[in-house]
Amino acid sequence: MRAIILSAGRGSRLLPLTELMPKCLVPVGGRAILDHQLRALAEAGVERAVVVAGYRFDQVGAHLALHAPPLPVELRFNPFWAVSSSIGSVWAARDLLDEAFCLMNGDTTLDGELLGRAFAAAGRGVGLVVEPLAEPHSDDMLATVEGRKVTAVAKSLDPASATHRSLGVVVAGASSDYPIVLERVIAGTDGINAYHHDVVNALASQGEVEAIVEDSGSWQEIDRPEDIERWSARANRRE
Template sequence: MQAVILSAGIGSRLLPLTREIPKCLVEVGGRSILDHQIDALHAAGIERAVIVGGYRYRQIGAHLARARPPLPVRLVFNPFWSVASSIGSVWMARDLLHDPFCLMNGDTVFDTDLVAAAVQAPGEGVGLLVEPLRDAALDDMLVTVANGQVCAVAKDLAPDVATHRSLGVIVSNGGDAYAGALESVIARPGGLNAFHHAIIADLAGYAPVRAIVAGAGAWQEIDQPEDIAAWTGQHG
C-alpha cells in the first residue's frame, strides 16, 4: 500500500506562517506536519508515499532531500493548485488509485495508532476514517453512517442526519471504484471546485464505502495558529 498526501494548498488561514513556506512544512511540536505524517504512515506499514505539492512545492522537495524520510517518497507537482480545489490534487495522482492506497490531507497530524488502525482495518473496497460526532465545528466534513457504511458526506449535512465527522483519511484495497468516481465528479460542471470528499459522497451513492470508526488516538487539523498550540498541548 502507498500513501497519497495532498499538500498543494496555500494555507491562507495560517498566515503569516505560510507566507514563505508551504503549509505542510509548518512546524508542530518542533517538526513539520509532513514529517509527522510520513513517520505515522511508515509506522503503519505504508511502503512508499507520493506527495502532491503546489504552492512553493520546490521547498517540499528540498525538505525531503534534507530530512531523508524512512520510506521512499516522490513529489508530484499540481500546476492547478491555485485554481482548483483539493480534487485537483487527487487527479494528479489518478494513476496510483487503482492499487491499494491511503490518501490524506496534508494539514493534519495523527497519533500513529490512528493511522495504523485505518490502514489495517478489515474489509474490501474503499473506506473513510471517521469519528462519532459530538459537537460539530464550522469547518467539519460531516458524514452519515448507517450499518457500518458511509451514506452521505458534506459540510452542510443537517444536524439530525450527520452522525460522524471525517478525519480526511481514505483507504482502498485496490480496484477501479474510487478512480471512476473521481473522473465522474471532476468532469461535472464546477467539478474542479469540489472538495475531494465529493468523490466519496458520489461513490457512496452506488457502491459500499466502509466507515472506519477511529478508536483511541488523537488527531488535529492544523488550520489556524491556535491548532498548533492545541496539538502541542496534548503532546508536549
C-alpha cells in the first residue's frame, strides 16, 4: 500500500493563514497538517507516500527536508494546480495507480488506527471511507450508501437523500478500475475542474465502490480557521 496525498491547493478559506504558506503546512496542535497525515500513514503501516503539491511548492519541499518524515516521501509538482481541481493532482500521480494505493485529501487530520481499519476493510476494488451523516455542513462531500455499496458521492447531493459524508480517503487494490475511469472523467467536458471524488462517483454508478464506514469521529477536515479550534477542543477532551 502506498499513499498519495493531494496537497496542491492554496486553501483560500483558510486565509489569512494561507497567504504565505500552503494549506498542508498550516499548523494544527503545533504540527503541520501534512505531518499529522504522514505520522498516521506510518502508524498504519504504509511504506511510501507521495505528496502532490502546487501552491508554494518550494515550501513543502523545504518543510520535508527540515522535518524528517516517518516514512519515505516523494514530492511531486502539479503545474496545473491553479487552473484545475483536485483531479489534476491525481493525474500527476496516475502512474502509481496500477498498484494498491490510498488517496487522501491534503487537509484532513486523522489517526493511524482509523487508516489501519480502512486498509483492513479494503478489498481488491475501490473503497471510500465514509461517516454516517448526522448534520450536513456546506463543505461536506456527501455520499449515499445502500447496503455495503456507495451509490453516489458529490457535494451537490441532496442532504435529504445523503446517508454519509466522505472523509476524503479512497483505498484501491491493484486490480481496480480507478485508473481507467480517471482518464474518462478528466477527458470529459470540463474534466479538469472535476473533483477526484467525481471518479469515485462514476465508479459508484457502476456498483464498484465499497463503503468503508468509520464512526469513531477521530478525524477533522481543516477547511476554515474554526476547524483548527474544533481540533484543539477535541484533543483537549481526549487528554
